[in-house]
Amino acid sequence: MRxxxxxxxxxxxxxAMTMLLLLGIAALVIDIAGLQLDMRADRLASDLGARAGAxxxxxFKSSSAPKDACETAAAYVLANLGKTExxxxxxxxxxxxxxxxxxxxxxxxxxxxxxxxxxTYPVPPDSPLMNGQSFNSDEDGTLCSRIGVSIQxxxxxxxxxxxxxxxxxxxxxxxxxxxxxxxLGELVPLVLLEPHDCEALYTTGQGKVTVESxxxxxxxxxxxxxxxxx
Numbered sequence: 492m493r494x495x496x497x498x499x500x501x502x503x504x505x506x507a508m509t510m511l512l513l514l515g516i517a518a519l520v521i522d523i524a525g526l527q528l529d530m531r532a533d534r535l536a537s538d539l540g541a542r543a544g545a546x547x548x549x550x551f552k553s554s555s556a557p558k559d560a561c562e563t564a565a566a567y568v569l570a571n572l573g574k575t576e577x578x579x580x581x582x583x584x585x586x587x588x589x590x591x592x593x594x595x596x597x598x599x600x601x602x603x604x605x606x607x608x609x610x611t612y613p614v615p616p617d618s619p620l621m622n623g624q625s626f627n628s629d630e631d632g633t634l635c636s637r638i639g640v641s642i643q644x645x646x647x648x649x650x651x652x653x654x655x656x657x658x659x660x661x662x663x664x665x666x667x668x669x670x671x672x673x674x675l676g677e678l679v680p681l682v683l684l685e686p687h688d689c690e691a692l693y694t695t696g697q698g699k700v701t702v703e704s705x706x707x708x709x710x711x712x713x714x715x716x717x718x719x720x721x
Contacts, residue, residue, distance in 0.1 A: 529644055529646055529661060530663060532571075533606075533642045533644055533661065533663040534665070536571035536572050536642060537640045537642045537663045537664065538665045538667075539568075539571050540565070540567040540568035540610075540640040540665070541564060541638060541639060541640040541666060542567075542665075542667045543563045544560040544567070544638040544640065545560065545637070545638050545667035545668055546563070546669070547559045547560040547563040548636065548638065555588075557586035557587050557588070557589075557590060557597075558583050558586045560586075560638050561583035561586045561599065561638075564610050564638060564640055565577075565580070565583065565601060565608070568640060568642065572603065572606060572642075574603045577601050578601075579600075579601055579602040579603075580601050581599045581601035581608065581610055582599050583610070586599065590612075590635035591635065592633065592635070594613055594634070596611055596612070596613055596615055596618060597611070597612060605644055605645045605646065605647075606643070607642070607643040608641070608642050608643075609643075610639070611639040612637075612638045613634045613635050613636075613637055613638070614637035614638060614639040614666050616631070616634075618666075619664070620639035620664045620665075620666050622664060631668065636669040637666055637669075638667060638668075639665065639666040639667075640665050640666075641662060641663070641664045642663045643660060643661070643662045643663075644660065644662075645659075646659050646661070700712070
């Protein structure tokens, strides 16, 4: 048997380091996949919270509408995050008592476990919540008709720690507008948000969609889309 050379030791060291690097990358990919799943759940909570808050912007209760909208949004966010009680509840009483087009945006925050939640009302066109999108007053409504929800989540990594990555963070933002129906002050009970496609709502087989009327007003379903399939 020939004695081990220095080249043999270097090769073994290189293989060991390569294996450690590959395992570390695999661990990081697993934790990043976990972040993606978190973002889906957080998106649902922020969208539903904003939509519920917008529905609570009752034009006939101008003095309490912002506070009621904030409380409704907070309740929906909490429920859809699977939580029952805030660690630090949003102080919705700090919301403005009324709103005109010159009203300055107010943001209040709350915390529950690893989540930091912010609720903003009203939402100006240049707000970070609008994600830099071009503003269209016909589609995006008036300043006082919009409420925003932001959810930041800190997630402790499990496997990526071997590479020195301890924690990741994601932020989800949603904005919804109050959408009145055909009757004065009526709210649309179902709003489907779809960026482009027309087929945001469809049924197959024996499925059906039933929309009931209320008193003398027909039921409404609104699909918010630019109708340009990508």
